[in-house]
Amino acid sequence: MDINTQIKEKLGNRITEWLEHSPRRIYLTVDKESIKDTASILFNELGLRLSTATAQDLPEGFEILYHFSFDKTGQFFSVRVFIKGKKNPQIESIAPILKAAEWIEREMWELFGIDFKGHPDLRHLLLSDDWPKDEYPLRKDYKKPYEK
Amino acid sequence: MSHKVIVPIGPYHPLQEEPEFFRLYVEGEKVTDIDIVIGYNHRGIEELAEEKHFDQIAFLVERICGICSSSHPFAFVLAVEDLLKTQVPQRAHYIRMIIDELQRIHSHLLWLGLAGHFIGYNTVWMWAWKYREPVLDLFELITGNRNNYAMMKVGGVRRDMKEDDFPTIKKYLDELVPVLDMFKGAVMDDPVIASRLKGVGILSRQDVLDYGALGPTARASGVDIDVRRDDPYALYDSVKWSVITQKEGDVFAKAVVRILEMYECVNIIRQSLSKMKKGPIDANVTDMIPGEGIGRVEAPRGECFHYIRSDGTNRPVRHKIRAPSFMNVASNKVSCVGGTISDAAITLAAVDPCYCCTERTAVIKNSTNKRIMNGWDLIKLSQEKTHRLLHEAGLKR
Numbered sequence: 001m002d003i004n005t006q007i008k009e010k011l012g013n014r015i016t017e018w019l020e021h022s023p024r025r026i027y028l029t030v031d032k033e034s035i036k037d038t039a040s041i042l043f044n045e046l047g048l049r050l051s052t053a054t055a056q057d058l059p060e061g062f063e064i065l066y067h068f069s070f071d072k073t074g075q076f077f078s079v080r081v082f083i084k085g086k087k088n089p090q091i092e093s094i095a096p097i098l099k100a101a102e103w104i105e106r107e108m109w110e111l112f113g114i115d116f117k118g119h120p121d122l123r124h125l126l127l128s129d130d131w132p133k134d135e136y137p138l139r140k141d142y143k144k145p146y147e148k
Numbered sequence: 149m150s151h152k153v154i155v156p157i158g159p160y161h162p163l164q165e166e167p168e169f170f171r172l173y174v175e176g177e178k179v180t181d182i183d184i185v186i187g188y189n190h191r192g193i194e195e196l197a198e199e200k201h202f203d204q205i206a207f208l209v210e211r212i213c214g215i216c217s218s219s220h221p222f223a224f225v226l227a228v229e230d231l232l233k234t235q236v237p238q239r240a241h242y243i244r245m246i247i248d249e250l251q252r253i254h255s256h257l258l259w260l261g262l263a264g265h266f267i268g269y270n271t272v273w274m275w276a277w278k279y280r281e282p283v284l285d286l287f288e289l290i291t292g293n294r295n296n297y298a299m300m301k302v303g304g305v306r307r308d309m310k311e312d313d314f315p316t317i318k319k320y321l322d323e324l325v326p327v328l329d330m331f332k333g334a335v336m337d338d339p340v341i342a343s344r345l346k347g348v349g350i351l352s353r354q355d356v357l358d359y360g361a362l363g364p365t366a367r368a369s370g371v372d373i374d375v376r377r378d379d380p381y382a383l384y385d386s387v388k389w390s391v392i393t394q395k396e397g398d399v400f401a402k403a404v405v406r407i408l409e410m411y412e413c414v415n416i417i418r419q420s421l422s423k424m425k426k427g428p429i430d431a432n433v434t435d436m437i438p439g440e441g442i443g444r445v446e447a448p449r450g451e452c453f454h455y456i457r458s459d460g461t462n463r464p465v466r467h468k469i470r471a472p473s474f475m476n477v478a479s480n481k482v483s484c485v486g487g488t489i490s491d492a493a494i495t496l497a498a499v500d501p502c503y504c505c506t507e508r509t510a511v512i513k514n515s516t517n518k519r520i521m522n523g524w525d526l527i528k529l530s531q532e533k534t535h536r537l538l539h540e541a542g543l544k545r
Contacts, residue, residue, distance in 0.1 A: 024379055025230060025442055049373075050360050051444075052470035054455050067442070067453070074379030076442055100360030103478050104470075126187040138195060146528050 003046065003070050007077065010041050017080075024073075027065075029080040032091055035066070038079060039094040039101075042068050048077065050100040055108040057140045062089045062114055066101075083114065093119035111138040152180070155489060157496075159188050164262075170480075170496060177488045182481055197467035202228060202302055202436065209454070209469065210296050213502055215258060218244075218251050219447035220469070221300035223454040226381055226443030228302045231456055234431050240304035241382040242424040246317075247291070247299050248382075248445070249413040249420075253324070254283040255448035256406040256413075259500045260331065263403060266494045267344050272334060279327045286320055289313055304430035314421055321414050328410050335403055345400035349483040349495030352397055359479040362472045363450025364405045365499045369397035375446040387419040399498040406500075436460055447472055449500050473502040 001009075004026070008015065014037065017029035030038050042048040048068040056063045062083040069076050083089045093116035095102045105116045106125040113136040116122060124131060136142060158169035167188035173181040193212055197205050209220040222244060229236060257280040264272025284294040290309055291297040299305050335341055351361065356369045366373055374391045376384040392408040394401035438460040445452045450472030457466040476499035484495050 022230070049357070051451065051453055054466065054468035056457065056466045065455070071373045071378045076379065078442070099358045100475060103474065124187070126190045128187065137192070146525065
């Protein structure tokens, strides 16, 4: 059974959208609530590798793409999650299941202000420790020093 | 009775050229825990990329790192080409491969020299860097630059290679093989290096999978991954080469993987040179469409990942960059713990860390809460200077 069918079968109705940009670049959308189960199934049961995650600031909220790589076939699965609303964006951390997510969640937390619930060690990674609160440099409304 | 003592390494690293900070928690000689603090090299490149147009970004991302400076633009152009589904001409593919493989040779030689230096074997350092020099000369011959080659372009490459230069490149490759043999002997058969590096800084197969380690770091622990073979880009599926793996996962295995990989680089370049046919080098991309694209490249340190989202304008809405060291450096948390302090230096260096890549942004505030000069201020100053000069020359629009 190929990996696409396996993923579809294991994730079942958690998948709300399946998009094949090309045979090796696949985007799937899941609900925010089921991201932990999804990550666990993809990593523990199907043996996918977490490559990284991309957060994005959208007008209606935030979006996180968890990029999983299946190296046997060279396919790249990007799991898309929407977080609605601009105030206090929250999502469950996948770092307890996947150590590889620890640093990238810290990065998304400090650059986008997305709160990862259950992260074992949520503190600054790239920015300095005295970075002002509520300033998230990769948000679209962030004012750069020379714009202030 | 044992106390817990913290041994700080960095931010001014005594050996490495880049700033990073390791807090080693030790009991006696033994490292019991480690805290890795990075961020000293954060320059805001992801944010900067959102303000540049697609043609400029290739130059920008080239400056993320001076060592793997063709991997980042390569991954970036692949991401844009994935978005646009561009067909790149065959000759451009081969030129990209030759540049990328030459870069791998120079990067691995650089690491080998540094590793020798770290364990006090300075002869290897001098030799490795001596033989790295001709690779930079080759780069100068092919691209005009010793570093930051400026070859990658969305749709192709910026400069063609001259057929007249091929004999020089081939001659260099012929001369490199005996050098590699020498390094193979100097490292793999040397009893001193073996007793210094074998069994040091072991990263198990499971740790590699947990931390998502990449490239030679993963391959030295028996995890057989290589983007060039798994998700072939350019024309890597048209040349014959093999992925080098070792089982031990210690620093010695990582050195062996890198040395043997250089033979494969030579292999790939030779085949690319002979398979390359004359023809166009650019697909002449003119239009941008909304969408998203992913590009990944096997950089000397592992998978280099770029993600692009476009809204159809000439600038990306989001540009995510993940360099291999971002995953590899985090894996030091396991490889270093349990060893001794004296092993820590080489273990931390064994992943071939590249902090420039790992961190990509900076707006700095000092303790008095005053903003000090950062990248933006420098750009602003530079733009002001340009405007002033234009004004003085009477060219001001």
